[in-house]
Amino acid sequence: MAASDNNETQPVATQGAPTARTRMRRIAQRADYDRATLHAILDAAYVCHIAFADDLGVHCIPTACWREGDHLYIHGSNGSRMLKLAAEGAQVCVTITHLDGLVLARSAFNHSMNYRSAMIYGAFEVVADEQKGAALDAFMEHIAPGRVHDARSGNRNELAATTVLRLALDEAVAKVRAHGVTDDEEDLDRPVWAGVLPMALRPLAPQRDGELPPSGEPAYVREWASRAAGVER
Amino acid sequence: MAASDNNETQPVATQGAPTARTRMRRIAQRADYDRATLHAILDAAYVCHIAFADDLGVHCIPTACWREGDHLYIHGSNGSRMLKLAAEGAQVCVTITHLDGLVLARSAFNHSMNYRSAMIYGAFEVVADEQKGAALDAFMEHIAPGRVHDARSGNRNELAATTVLRLALDEAVAKVRAHGVTDDEEDLDRPVWAGVLPMALRPLAPQRDGELPPSGEPAYVREWASRAAGVER
Numbered sequence: 001m002a003a004s005d006n007n008e009t010q011p012v013a014t015q016g017a018p019t020a021r022t023r024m025r026r027i028a029q030r031a032d033y034d035r036a037t038l039h040a041i042l043d044a045a046y047v048c049h050i051a052f053a054d055d056l057g058v059h060c061i062p063t064a065c066w067r068e069g070d071h072l073y074i075h076g077s078n079g080s081r082m083l084k085l086a087a088e089g090a091q092v093c094v095t096i097t098h099l100d101g102l103v104l105a106r107s108a109f110n111h112s113m114n115y116r117s118a119m120i121y122g123a124f125e126v127v128a129d130e131q132k133g134a135a136l137d138a139f140m141e142h143i144a145p146g147r148v149h150d151a152r153s154g155n156r157n158e159l160a161a162t163t164v165l166r167l168a169l170d171e172a173v174a175k176v177r178a179h180g181v182t183d184d185e186e187d188l189d190r191p192v193w194a195g196v197l198p199m200a201l202r203p204l205a206p207q208r209d210g211e212l213p214p215s216g217e218p219a220y221v222r223e224w225a226s227r228a229a230g231v232e233r
Numbered sequence: 234m235a236a237s238d239n240n241e242t243q244p245v246a247t248q249g250a251p252t253a254r255t256r257m258r259r260i261a262q263r264a265d266y267d268r269a270t271l272h273a274i275l276d277a278a279y280v281c282h283i284a285f286a287d288d289l290g291v292h293c294i295p296t297a298c299w300r301e302g303d304h305l306y307i308h309g310s311n312g313s314r315m316l317k318l319a320a321e322g323a324q325v326c327v328t329i330t331h332l333d334g335l336v337l338a339r340s341a342f343n344h345s346m347n348y349r350s351a352m353i354y355g356a357f358e359v360v361a362d363e364q365k366g367a368a369l370d371a372f373m374e375h376i377a378p379g380r381v382h383d384a385r386s387g388n389r390n391e392l393a394a395t396t397v398l399r400l401a402l403d404e405a406v407a408k409v410r411a412h413g414v415t416d417d418e419e420d421l422d423r424p425v426w427a428g429v430l431p432m433a434l435r436p437l438a439p440q441r442d443g444e445l446p447p448s449g450e451p452a453y454v455r456e457w458a459s460r461a462a463g464v465e466r
Contacts, residue, residue, distance in 0.1 A: 154342050
């Protein structure tokens with residue numbers, strides 16, 4: 001992600017780049033074509049960025065996503081320009097990035113960032129009407145496990161207004177930097193603080209709307225609140 | 234970002250979409266062409282996603298970014314495919330997204346996410362050699378204020394190996410959702426927990442490499458540590 005780190009030595013498992021588009025050019029030792037790594041990066045995400053082109057040029061749109069098996073799913077209104085194009089088979093590149101830290105080296109040049117990212121190339125396919133409900137339930141399960149039994153499910157009109165698309169994970173690659181400072185030998189004695197400033201997307205205290213239901217706080221809200229309070233489970 | 238929320242009522246200041254590419258089509262009341270909103274979203278970011286096209290198709294690449302005045306800056310190795318294309322004037326779309334929360338409505342359809350996002354269209358311009366150093370210093374100042382005086386600055390070879398590009402904020406739009414649940418009237422009595430599960434990219438405890446320098450922990454590390462410990466300033 002940065003201009004530096006050409007002197008890294010940490011090996012990353014690679015199993016051969018699937019296609020010309022997913023062959024890692026820069027800092028190739030960070031490329032990781034392992035399926036478990038890819039799935040973990042996707043499953044940690046709520047949002048992806050989708051690149052596509054139309055007659056106005058290229059676009060990069062953030063949207064909610066979830067994974068089921070070997071597909072990444074998105075959804076949206078039938079009226080969405082991106083979804084219409086994607087449903088027509090437009091080629092896309094979908095990228096998910098988790099920023100994990102700032103790497104402060106002793107030289108400006110060797111500064112870097114820790115991150116986990118995944119890129120998926122291909123064309124979305126439309127999820128058929130009879131599978132839409134199940135796919136959206138899986139999204140709810142990703143967001144808030146168990147909630148699908150409590151919230152009102154989509155009715156006929158709502159489902160009809162919603163497009164669900166999925167993208168096969170056939171042409172995908174992950175890229176990860178997850179280590180400390182890599183300084184040049186001659187900079188090691190420089191009297192400057194060096195290290196990593198880690199960061200993470202963390203839950204904050206839930207904000208309830210209206211009354212507490214008779215069943216009380218659901219487990220996923222209690223868990224969110226306890227993680228927000230710094231009580232790791 | 235979601236299929237829902239067509240029933241929102243919160244007004245968002247709009248000042249007219251600058252171009253066809255930045256005219257918001259979906260949920261237009263979330264569009265915000267105000268410069269202060271745009272700057273705040275960019276300044277809160279460490280990373281953007283850049284969409285561009287080459288003969289292999291469209292790509293979506295995450296990279297570090299920073300703002301100075303009315304430009305967004307990126308940098309990288311001269312060898313980077315994206316930077317080479319961008320330096321040649323390729324049209325791009327740069328998107329920054331901060332996810333702020335999951336919005337759990339009483340119906341599945343009205344679930345949403347809170348977020349702040351910005352999209353910038355245009356073509357990067359190359360920052361001239363004599364301005365590179367100052368631009369990279371500004372990046373360091375964004376990452377860790379004051380550190381530019383401590384870390385070793387880029388030498389001639391390092392600067393020569395680095396491309397710095399900037400993109401004018403002329404064709405840009407922000408999109409923000411920052412409110413609570415919007416349920417349909419007929420769902421309000423449903424006995425299900427509703428509300429927002431907020432989240433934020435938060436600092437975690439610094440991980441020092443090597444010895445503490447004689448000058449001790451710099452202010453930006455102390456501040457990071459205290460925010461990580463939950464002591465808001």
